Amino acid sequence: MTLLAAIWAVDGAAQPLPWDVAASPAVLARLPPDVQVLERSSHCSGGCRYDRDGRGPELPADNPQSDRSLYRGDGNEQIVFDERGPGAVTRIWMTSGFGVSSCLDPAIRVRFYVDGAVAPTLDLPLPQLFDGSTAPFVPALVRDRSGSSGGFVSYVPIAYARSLRIALSDVTGTFNPCTGNGEHLLWYQFTHQRLAPDAAVTGFSPQAHFGALANWFAAQGGDPWNAGLPLPTTTVHVAPAGGVVLAARSGSGWLRGLRLELPRTEWKHLRLQIAIDGEEAVDLPLERFFATAADAAVPARAPLLGEDAGGWLYSWLPMPYRESLQVRLRGSPSQVATVAVNAALVIDAAAVPADAGQFFAASAEGCGNDQVSLLQRRGAGRVVGLSAQFRSAAGPTLGYLEGDERIHLDGATAPQWYGTGLEDFFNGGFYFDQGAFATPWAGATRLDADGTQATHVWRWMATDGPSWQNAIDWRHESGFAPDLPAPMCHASVVYGYARAQPALVPYLRVAAVDAAHELPPDSRCGTVVGLYPDEPPTAHATDDCRYAAGSSYLRLRPQASALPLRLRRIVHADAPSAPADILLDGVVVGHLSYLPATPRRAWAEQDAVLAITATAAEYRLQIRPRFDAPGGATGFGVARWELWGGWVDRIFADGLQMP
Numbered sequence: 001m002t003l004l005a006a007i008w009a010v011d012g013a014a015q016p017l018p019w020d021v022a023a024s025p026a027v028l029a030r031l032p033p034d035v036q037v038l039e040r041s042s043h044c045s046g047g048c049r050y051d052r053d054g055r056g057p058e059l060p061a062d063n064p065q066s067d068r069s070l071y072r073g074d075g076n077e078q079i080v081f082d083e084r085g086p087g088a089v090t091r092i093w094m095t096s097g098f099g100v101s102s103c104l105d106p107a108i109r110v111r112f113y114v115d116g117a118v119a120p121t122l123d124l125p126l127p128q129l130f131d132g133s134t135a136p137f138v139p140a141l142v143r144d145r146s147g148s149s150g151g152f153v154s155y156v157p158i159a160y161a162r163s164l165r166i167a168l169s170d171v172t173g174t175f176n177p178c179t180g181n182g183e184h185l186l187w188y189q190f191t192h193q194r195l196a197p198d199a200a201v202t203g204f205s206p207q208a209h210f211g212a213l214a215n216w217f218a219a220q221g222g223d224p225w226n227a228g229l230p231l232p233t234t235t236v237h238v239a240p241a242g243g244v245v246l247a248a249r250s251g252s253g254w255l256r257g258l259r260l261e262l263p264r265t266e267w268k269h270l271r272l273q274i275a276i277d278g279e280e281a282v283d284l285p286l287e288r289f290f291a292t293a294a295d296a297a298v299p300a301r302a303p304l305l306g307e308d309a310g311g312w313l314y315s316w317l318p319m320p321y322r323e324s325l326q327v328r329l330r331g332s333p334s335q336v337a338t339v340a341v342n343a344a345l346v347i348d349a350a351a352v353p354a355d356a357g358q359f360f361a362a363s364a365e366g367c368g369n370d371q372v373s374l375l376q377r378r379g380a381g382r383v384v385g386l387s388a389q390f391r392s393a394a395g396p397t398l399g400y401l402e403g404d405e406r407i408h409l410d411g412a413t414a415p416q417w418y419g420t421g422l423e424d425f426f427n428g429g430f431y432f433d434q435g436a437f438a439t440p441w442a443g444a445t446r447l448d449a450d451g452t453q454a455t456h457v458w459r460w461m462a463t464d465g466p467s468w469q470n471a472i473d474w475r476h477e478s479g480f481a482p483d484l485p486a487p488m489c490h491a492s493v494v495y496g497y498a499r500a501q502p503a504l505v506p507y508l509r510v511a512a513v514d515a516a517h518e519l520p521p522d523s524r525c526g527t528v529v530g531l532y533p534d535e536p537p538t539a540h541a542t543d544d545c546r547y548a549a550g551s552s553y554l555r556l557r558p559q560a561s562a563l564p565l566r567l568r569r570i571v572h573a574d575a576p577s578a579p580a581d582i583l584l585d586g587v588v589v590g591h592l593s594y595l596p597a598t599p600r601r602a603w604a605e606q607d608a609v610l611a612i613t614a615t616a617a618e619y620r621l622q623i624r625p626r627f628d629a630p631g632g633a634t635g636f637g638v639a640r641w642e643l644w645g646g647w648v649d650r651i652f653a654d655g656l657q658m659p
Contacts, residue, residue, distance in 0.1 A: 019090045019157050019463040022216035025318035029356040033503035034196040034564045034609050037467045039417040041189040042068040046600030049481035051420035052187040070596045071631040081166035081190045084591035086201040088159040091191035091464040094152045095429030101150035103178040113165040115203045122206045140214035149437040150429025161201045187420045191464040198611035217440040220301045221308025233344040240335035247327040247345050255319040257346035261312045264294040266339045269332040277323045282361045291387035291458040296445035297436040302460050319359040320352040357497030367393045367489035375474040381498030383465040388492035391454035398451045399486030403477035410470040412605050413532045426457040469504035482535045507558035507643045512545040520550030528572045533601035544572040544639040554621040562646030565610040570640040573604040576633035583622040594631045
C-alpha cells in the first residue's frame with residue numbers, strides 16, 4: 001500500500017491537522033471548507049507608510065497610531081495576537097532596524113498564553129525565538145536575519161485548542177543595544193489557521209517535538225515524504241518547436257514527483273505542460289515553473305520545488321487527477337538544436353479523496369501605478385506557493401519593494417491579509433540587506449541593487465498559504481503607501497489547488513436594526529459614516545449598534561442551507577469590541593475574537609466558523625460578548641450580520657447572490 005493509500009484507506013477517518021503537511025502529500029491538496037488562513041500584521045491601518053510598531057524619527061502626524069498592539073495587558077505588555085477557538089500560528093516573521101536590519105533587543109520578551117493560561121506557557125527573550133538556541137525553536141524551523149536576509153522567521157506551529165495570546169514586554173524609553181538609541185521599531189506578521197470550534201487540537205507545549213516537520217522542511221531535492229516510490233529515469237529529445245510526452249495516464253491517481261536534467265541554458269527555452277482531467281494546469285518555461293533561472297545567484301531549493309545540488313530541477317508538488325494526466329515538454333523555436341533531457345516521474349495510483357482540489361500554476365504579468373494583480377479566482381482553493389519577478393516601472397528606484405500584499409477572501413471588502421512590505425512577505429527585511437538567500441520556506445535568487453534591474457523571489461506556503469471558499473482577490477501594492485506610489489511591473493506564478501464550485505455561498509444579511517436581530521435594552525444605535533481599510537478606501541454609511549451588557553439574538557431563516565456554516569460581522573470599529581461566544585441551543589458553536597479600534601479606517605469585517613452539525617429551517621443564535629475578557633473592551637458593536645453556508649444547487653446554480 002502506498003503512503004497516500006495508507007492515509008486515505010479508511011473513509012471518514014480522522015484527518016491530519018491542516019498544518020501537519022509531513023503526514024501526507026494529500027494534506028497539501030485538501031480543501032477543507034471550515035478552515036481559514038489569515039494574517040495579523042503591524043501594517044498601518046490608517047493608510048500611512050509606517051508599517052511597524054514604535055515611534056521613529058517621523059512626525060507624529062505622519063504616524064498617528066504608532067502602537068500597533070491590539071491592547072495592553074498585565075504589566076503593560078503589548079498584546080500583538082489574541083485569537084479564540086482552536087487553531088495554530090504557523091508562521092511568525094519579524095524585523096527591526098532603521099535603514100538596515102538590526103538584531104532584536106534581548107530586553108524584549110515574548111510570551112505565549114495558550115488555552116487561557118494565566119501564566120505564560122512560554123516566556124523567553126525575543127531573539128531566542130529565532131536563533132535556534134531554544135527547543136522547540138530549532139535551526140530546522142527558524143532563521144535569524146543572517147539566514148533570512150534581514151528577516152527573523154519561525155515555522156514552529158503554536159497550536160491552541162481554545163485560545164492564544166502573544167505578548168511582547170514593554171521596553172518603551174529604554175536603551176536599545178541593537179540600534180544604540182532608545183528606538184524599538186518592530187515589524188511583524190503572524191499567519192494563523194482558524195478551525196471550527198469542535199476541531200480536536202492539542203495546545204502547544206515547550207516540551208513538544210516537531211521532528212517530522214523539521215525533517216520535511218530539511219528535504220532539498222528528494223521526496224520530502226520519503227515514500228519510497230519508484231523513480232525510473234529516461235532520456236528524451238526535444239526538438240526546436242517540437243514536443244515530447246513524458247507521461248500519459250487515464251483513470252485516477254497522483255503525479256507525485258518530477259525531476260529533469262538538461263543544460264541550464266535551455267531552461268528558458270523548454271516549456272513544461274501538464275494537463276489534468278483535460279484542463280491545462282501548467283504551461284510555463286522551466287525556469288519560471290521551477291522558480292530559478294540559469295543565472296540565479298542562489299538557486300531555489302525547497303522541499304516542494306527547485307534545483308538540487310546536482311543541477312536537477314525537481315518538483316514534489318502532489319498533483320491529483322481523477323480522469324486523466326498528461327505531462328509534456330515543448331520546445332521553442334528559439335532553440336538552436338535538439339535538447340537531450342533526463343526525466344524521472346513518480347506516479348502513485350492511490351485514490352483521490354473527494355475534498356482534494358486540482359493543482360494549478362497560474363501565471364500573471366503586468367504593470368501598475370499603485371498596485372498589481374497576482375491572482376483572482378472564484379470557487380474554492382488554497383495557495384501553496386508564489387514565485388515572481390518585480391521591477392520598477394518608473395526609473396531607478398527600489399521603492400517598489402515597499403509595497404504590501406493585500407488579499408481579499410470570500411467577498412470581503414477589507415483585506416484579511418494586509419502585509420508590511422514586499423521583502424517582508426518573502427521572509428526578508430530592509431530590501432534583503434543580507435543578500436540573495438534560500439531557506440526551506442522562501443528565498444531571493446537575484447536581487448536588484450539600485451532599482452534598474454529586477455528582484456527574483458519565491459515563497460512556499462505549505463502551512464501558511466491563504467485559502468478561500470468563494471473567491472480570492474490578491475493584489476500587491478506598488479510603493480511606499482497608497483498616496484506615495486512607486487509604479488512597478490511583475491511576472492508571477494501562483495501555485496495552488498482549486499475547484500470551480502464555491503464551498504461557501506452567502507445566504508442572507510440581517511441589519512443590526514432588524515426584527516430578526518434582538519438587541520439588549522441598553523443598546524445604542526445610530527447612522528455612522530466611515531471608510532474600509534481597502535485601497536482606495538471604500539466609503540460606507542449605515543446604522544451601527546453597540547451594547548455593554550447582555551447578549552443579542554439572531555433569527556436566521558435561509559431558503560435552504562448546507563454545512564458548513566459561517567457567520568460574518570460587519571462593524572464600525574471606532575472603539576474596541578469585546579470578544580464573544582456564539583451559541584445555538586445553549587451550546588457554544590463559534591467565537592469572535594477581540595477587535596481593536598481602527599478609527600481612521602473604521603469599518604471592519606470578522607468571520608466565525610460555526611460548529612453546527614445539522615441543517616435547520618431556522619437558526620436562533622445567541623451572541624454573548626465576554627466583557628470580562630482581557631483587553632478591557634467595554635462594548636460590542638455590529639452593523640450587519642451575514643450567514644454563509646455550503647452550496648445548495650437549487651438556489652445557487654443560476655448564480656443567485658445574497659440580497
